[in-house]
Amino acid sequence: MYTTAQYSFFVKNLLDWFDQHGRHSLPWQKSPTPYRIWVSEIMLQQTQAATVIPYFERFMEAFPKLQTLAEATLDDVLAHWSGLGYYARGRNLHKAAQRCMQEHDGQLPVSPQQLQDLPGIGRSTANAIAAQAFGLPVAILDGNVKRVMCRLHGIEGWPGKAAVERRLWELAQAHMPTERVADYTQAIMDLGATLCTRRRPDCQRCPVHHECQALAQGLHDQLPTPRPKKVLPTRKRWWLKLEDNAGRLLLTQRPASGLWGGLWCLPEFDSEDDLLIQTMALGCQSTPKALTTIRHSFSHYHLHAEVMLVKGYQAGAIMDASSRWLSPKQATKLGLPTPVRTVLERP
C-alpha cells in the first residue's frame, strides 16, 4: 500500500537518538487520541512546542472532545486561541470539527486523503495525524523534514519548486519505517528542530551524520537551497550623449526624489522615439547613433540604458535650471555617462 524502507540503519540510529534525547512527555503524547494530536499539530504549525503547551492544556480543558469543539461557538474557540495568532487556523479547526460531526460520525477520518479534505489540513498535517494517531506509515514533509532530506541526500534546488518537492516527498516516504511509526515521525521532526537547524546545524551530535551527503560535501550550511530572489524586471531607458561643437557635454539634473535623486546625468528618455523627437526639437541636424548600453542593477529592477550619441551640436541654446554644459575636460574626468553628484563648474 505504501512504499516504506526496511528497518534501515537510518531509522535505527534516529530512533536510538530519539529514545535518548527526544521529547517524550509532551501533553499530546500522553493519551495520544486523534483529536488531541490533531489540535496539537495545528497549534504546532505556527508556534514552538514550549509556547504551545499552556494553550493546548487550556484548549483541552475547554474543549475536551471533538464534539465539544464542534458545539462551541466560534467566539469561544477564538477566545481560547487568543495569543496564538493565525486565527484563520482556529476558525478552520472549529469548522473541521463541525464537518467531522456531520460527515464522519463525530470522529476524525482515518484516511490521509479524507483528513486532507478538512479545512486547515494539508498533505503533511494529514499524514502527521494519520501516522501519530492511527499508525499509518505515511511520511510528513514539514520544513524540518525538508531540511533533513535536502542535506541527507544532497538535494539542490529550492524545495518550493515542484520537482524538488516531489523528490523530497519520495525520499521522506522511502525512509518511513513500518514499525514505531509515531516515534519515527516525532523523531525526524525533533532532529530538524534541534540539531539539523536552518543555520549552523550541530552535525557533531547528529545521529545520522555519517550518511549525510551535504556534510560529506561541505554543503551542510548551503542546503536547502534558499528561495530564489524574485526576478527583477528590466527597465529600458534611452540616454542622450549630446556634444556640442566645442566638445562640451549636456547634463541634466534628475528630480530631487526618486532614483538617483538630484544627481546629474545624461538626459534620459522613456523610448527611442522620445529621444529622437526631443533631439530634433533641439535643432539637431544629425541622427543620434547607438553608442553603448549601460547596465545597472537596483534592489527592485535592472536598468538597461541605451546611450545615443550626437556630435557637433551647434544650436547651443539649451540652458535651464536643470541642465548644464560640461567642459570636455570635466566630462572625461567624471567618466560619464555615470550619474554624478555635482557639476564642478558653472558654464
Add this chain to the structure above:
DNA sequence: AATGCGGGGCG
C-alpha cells in the same frame, strides 16, 4: 529594523 521563512489556501 530588516530579512527570511513556512503550511495551507486560492486564483
Add this chain to the structure above:
DNA sequence: CGCCCAGCATT
C-alpha cells in the same frame, strides 16, 4: 505556478 497570509526567529 505564483501569491498571500501574518507572526516568529534570526541577524
